Amino acid sequence: MPIIYKCPGCGSAMEFNSQTQKIGCPSCGMQLDVEEYEKNYKSYETEESETQESSKTDTEGMKIYHCSTCGAELVADQYTSATFCSFCGNPTLMQDRLQGSFQPSTIIPFKIDKNKAVDIYKSWCKKGPLTPGELSKQSTIEKISGIYVPFWLYNYSAGTSMHANAEKVRTTRKGDTEYTYTDHFQVYRDVSAIFERIPADASEKMPDDAMDKLEPYNYADMTQFAMPYLSGYLSERYNYTADQMQERATDRANKYITEIARSTITGYSNVTVLSNNIRMNPKGSEYALLPVWMLNYRFKNKNFQFMLNGQTGKIVADRPISKGKAFAFGIGIFAVTLIITMFGGLLFI
Secondary structure (H helix, E strand, O other): OEEOOEOOOOOOEOEEEOOOOEEEOOOOOOEEOHHHHHHHOHHHHHHHHHOOOOOOOEEOOEEEEEOOOOOOEEEEEOOEEEEEOOOOOOEEEEHHHHOHHHOOOEEOOOOOOHHHHHHHHHHHHHOOOOOOHHHHOHHHHOOOEEEEEEEEEEEEEEEEEEEEEEEEEEEEEEOOEEEEEEEEEEEEEEEEEEEEEEEEEOOOOOOHHHHHHHOOOOHHHOEEOOHHHHOOOEEEOOOOOHHHHHHHHHHHHHHHHHHHHHHOOOOOOEEEEEEEEEEEEEEEEEEEEEEEEEEEEEEOOEEEEEEEEOOOOOEEEOOOOOHHHHHHHHHHHHHHHHHHHHHHHHHOO
16 A cells, blocks of 8 residues: 655655654655654554555556555556655655565664765766766756665674684894794684674665675664655665575675684784684574665666765765767877977977
């Protein structure tokens, strides 16, 4: 069933405001805490939603809903949980996509709004002198979208027993003779650690390497999930279950405990790790939504992506190169070099 959060004051569609961290009305300016809206106006919102019927037709993973404001048909794939009506523009949440096992436990709300995201994107474009001009066009910039990406966050109790051979090399000199001494050591480390909320994105649409590079997120801003946080943004539900993503998270935990143990072996000239016996005990997981600004663009028949951490502002992006700008840049460098060479030659005449 599609849901639109209506303003108690004027009836307009409300959206989550990343600057005030409240759900706000763009028409009358009313601002309400998410918890306050959920507590005092949830029945109002439900009553509005239940007056509209949603289609149960499901064809090849696509489902048809009806916008609760204008009645237009909304077509969404089976994993979309928040979208916009293409006719009236109102933000719409797919309630049935956020229930039961698909309801997130926690969420990090957007801290960066669209205006700020656009400014960051424009600045990124300017920093690349060979960036194609098409990327700075308004028609491209307008495509930037805020999306809540599904993640599983894993907890582990970990340990490792590491054996290594190490050497200390020292050199002394007596007269004209230099002496080199090598001391050999057998090193043992037994290290334990607790890892909390190791993230693994659960969306097949989002590239894993880009999601990893967008980290870290500040979990101090994480809060209990509530649907109004999604209003005004896109959202996906997970494609992969916690069990399916467990191996990826475990690999990261293995890497972390190994790095911790190895970092304690210091003060040697050379270190060779002989064995690393890892003990890994999973301590559960939670389903969370994390904010990302994303822009997909196509240049010279190739796909590129610009991604921005919606909380911290960290950028992960592909930057295509304009051959025309590269050629002009090369000509410019050649001309400047030629002028400097000519004037340099004249100075020696």
